[in-house]
Amino acid sequence: MTIWRPERGALKRPAYRSLAQSLIGAIESGELQPGDRLPTHRELAFDLGLSVQTISRAYEELVRLDIVTGEVGRGTFVRAGPVETRTPYHRLGGDEDVIDCSMLTPVIGAIHSTRMSATMAELAQAAPEGALFSFRPGQTMRPHRDSGARWLARCGVDAQPDRILPTNGATAAMTVALMTAASPGDLVLSEEIGHHTLRPLARYLGLRIGALASDEDGIAPDSFAHACAANPVKAIYVMPNGLNPTATTMSADRRAALVEIARAHDILIVENDAWGPLQPERPRPIAALAPERTLYFTGFSKCLLPGLRAAYLVAPEALVAAATNRHLVTNWMATPLMFEIASSWIADGTAAALLRWQQRALGRRNRIAAEMLEGLPFRASPNGLHVWTPLPEGWSEGAFVAHARLNGVAVAAGSAFAISDRAASAGVRICLGGPAEAALRRGLETVAELLRGEPDPGIPVI
Template sequence: MTIWPPKPEDLHRPAYRSLADVITRAIKAGELNEGDRLPTHRDLAFKLNLSVQTVSRSYDELVRRGVVLGEVGRGTFVRSQRSDTQTPFLPESQYGAIVDCSMLKPVFEALHLDAMRDGLAKMSLDLPASAASSFRPSRALGTYGNTSRKWLARCGLETSSEGLILTNGNTSAMTIALMTTASPGDLIVTEGIGHHALKPLCRYLGLRLAGLGVDADGVIPEAFTRICQKTKVSALYLMPAGLNPKAYTMSRERRIELVNLARRFDVSIIENDAWGPLQPNRTAPIATLAPERTFYFTSLTKCIMPGLRFGYLVVPEAYESAAENRHLVTNWMATSLMSELACRWIEDGTAEDLLQWQMTALGERNQLAADILSDIPFNASENGLHIWLPTPETWSEEAFVAHTRLNGVAIASGSSFKMSDDVKDSGARICLGAESIESLKQGLMVISRLARSNPEPALQTF
């Protein structure tokens, strides 16, 4: 007995959920396969004697379950049933076997471990009772608010304690921002090559996601305009300060263009500034241009050290209560001990010293990449944690990434960062911080050699 296509008599009340169950079973049974396009809402409603609204609600439920993907302007498609937790970087169990240029992390050396041990030792001598007993986020903000504003000013953002939320890093802040700006079924738009965790996170939250065209300056305003004219957009998610996979830094002029469009179409902006003040002479955050609609977040994790899971989310005044409530139900509050350590380091200058060290180290590694890759075209940002290498003409992306791996170097495939199937950009993200500089040099030399090579025809598409 076939499951698909369903018949009216196969459904029961509530019809939207019953239809979603039937489609889910058809996918599991292999009667609907990855990439298959589902009928339009109107066509399926006609065939099943249902209202269009019922079918729309059923499709929204399928998006929430993670079994289909709605693409703006194209339709609804059966999505891959592979794990959403797949990442573009090398699993930890495979460390040591190859040079890892897939993981985006800052340079970490013995001095960082010494700093952490020293900081924890000092904390043990005069730990305030509030760091061990605090149970109220408002009290934590009262304790660390002034110090937090100092670090945000270092990032180029002057703010008050109102609308400031202390978080356990950037992922926490990103989740709160998405939950505050959008409801299930709403549309988020972002760079076509974007944050690898954004796609599954939107799926888990029941949000639709569309990737926009970009150029060397970031999201193309005309692309943003077209989608806003076509449908309601809840939020524009941006990584303007070099940390996007393609490593561009958005100019102030482009930021102003996008802000004006966001105001015109009443779209919120989510600004991911995870690297914080790593880059010198950085352009002021978008949040300074549009504080009334920008959710800005940053942390100390990428610019100081990986284990310092502490950051900030700054929200517009109108959303303060909503964001605080969503933080409460997802995280309750930032971990007090980590907040205490981070704020001590900001006050005593340790954070600034480690930041300056990181800037110097990343500057050296970016210069190393420029020297070894030489005339091979690639994108980079000053003191960036990674570079973007467009796929060499003689290779396919899949084959280049695979053969780099076969030669002992792991890099992240550009397809891992595609927000939509119709994104044409092809390349690889090559991270500069995870290995020793000697290992990084070895890895870059392998990448350079392969990029300059001309593989056998059978290898070009792998």
């Protein structure tokens, strides 16, 4: 059993939080090692003059943060290594008083419930038979492709309906796109801090994944060109419109440079544009520059409504049949009722109205973030759903995320988005869409205090 004990006089109120932070400090300093057993609840309660309930609450917080693990009958131990599935969002209980800035979600208001209720009432009276009874994807989805073409034009992509594949959200589109672009054993490249599901998905599909260096303009062309010259590369995965964790919007020149390299080496491009037209002043999508080699997808859950799990995958003409077949064997077809709602909203202007509402709401939140983080380095886009801030020297991502959580704010560690095990600059993603504006302001204030303060894991911010 470890001999670690915190100093009784160093604990501050609330005691459970201070105790948890003291233990994090011991791990950061090396006083506690992976696998070390912690004192029992009763032992520590007696030594510190605290209640067993206080010790239990501190340990429970550390379990939620994946810092320690409890084993029935054996005790509580410092976690021996990272968990298998790294997720940027936190596991929050319904009774936790935590401002959640870890989950990437749009802003939600009464307008969403009102519009959805009205649309569902209309569908209840006159739902097309094909949306209810058909097993034939081609016939059922044909009118939905036509609606998709109109929405994609708003995104800057000119696509004929027969190149559009409706899918159950962006995740399904991403899976089909990767299965179409590459086969098991092929190498797919992406920026070093990228999509948090790309690495495990590539592993499940048997793909090799490679990380490319990035700068303030996105993927570095030299890094891409060097990787293509060194190894056979099948595809590159890009998020050029601020969606990536570092909130980078790629310039038109940078997009053109990457397309030129992809053409020179005959490489396919998978473009994730899940935010769609949320950013009105962005450059043209890569799919507009290189339609012959780009599998592009966009959806509604990030720019309109989380529950509207509907997306469009646009494939090059030469890959339409392959993408359709892969979608058939993995999903058969997208849920018709979801696309009845999406198509109705596109046709009657609801989608455009909700988009404008979302742009205004996120614009306000980005201004709040700029105010609260003034003087600190951070990166954002005008109507983006998150900001990215590098960590000051002395902070590890794990310690910062844990301290923010213990002070009532959940943020996402940059390592959750790492495409390789290679060390990258430490930073955190702070999502803006979930909390109410007043709570967001408080949460950002707490984060700013941590960023401006000394990185001392043993001292809580109260």
